Amino acid sequence: MEIEEVYSSRELDKVEGRAINEFIAGHQQIIPDPDQWLDEELERNILLTSVDAVLNWARRTSMWPVVCFPACCAFEFITTEASRFDLSRFGMEIVRASPRHADLMITAGTLTWKMAPQVKRIYDQMAEPKWVIAMGACAVSGGIFRSSYSVVPGYNRIIPVDVYVPGCPPRPEALIHGIRMLHQKISRKSLISGGE
């Protein structure tokens, strides 16, 4: 009596044994690989993601700036480009002379009303999608020249600005911070809704 209480009943063992035998009988065929239709090359290189994620990743990791450096902030941009701060870490070491190759405008400098139509034209020539970083006090608001008769009080009077980087001039670290903020902004972009 005591022994039967400690061990499981023989009936239970028989039920388990039948289930195992049935399982063995039902699994004698090899289950085919559902990805067998892929050839070997593709199998090793495939990655599943959403369209938004991959598009935004591609866009933000290789932004090409267009030449738009009307004043002294350009030197901070040049420093950012050069080896010490090394903008190529973000895939943007190439500064395009043609706006048709570029998708980012870093407006490094004071803009006069006489020059403004040309900047607007360059912006219009850039292919979509495109972004603008207003670099420095002059680009943000006109800076110390704001009340001047000849200076545009902020690039946002003529083109839409995505990120504002204050400073006179901003240090390369500040510009890189602005670029990182733009990266975040691009990551939130959706192909369907268009916005965030």
Added chain:
Amino acid sequence: MTLALSGKDIAKQIEEQFPGCVAESAADSLLVKAESLSEIAAYLKNTPGLDFDYLTAVSGVDYIDFFEVVYHLTSIEHNHSLVLKARCYNRDNPVLPSVVGLWRTADFQEREIYDLLGISFEGHPNLKRIALWEGFEGHPLRKDFL
């Protein structure tokens, strides 16, 4: 170093040639009457011993009562220099004779003064705005420009 000639010495020399044309002379500059500016400038350029063959700069100044145009002349041959000045008192329509015929340097600089101070240079071959755009209202370097 370039020797800065005294305006007083040059004034004496000019007074002999053109009596009554010097308005004021000092150690550092020579102020001449606007109507005789062309003749005196040509004299300074072409007279042997003076030979001011190079115009370093032209600047305009607004003193509210009058406009003054300052010519910095240099002689490369003799390595000396002189500051020549002329004034115009008409604020509504200030006019001075152009010196582009003597020194081509004056071309852009007179255009800049025309642009920013509104002084017309009579005889300038291409007197139009140089920094600001056509249609800009007023002359921004005037003291009463707002």
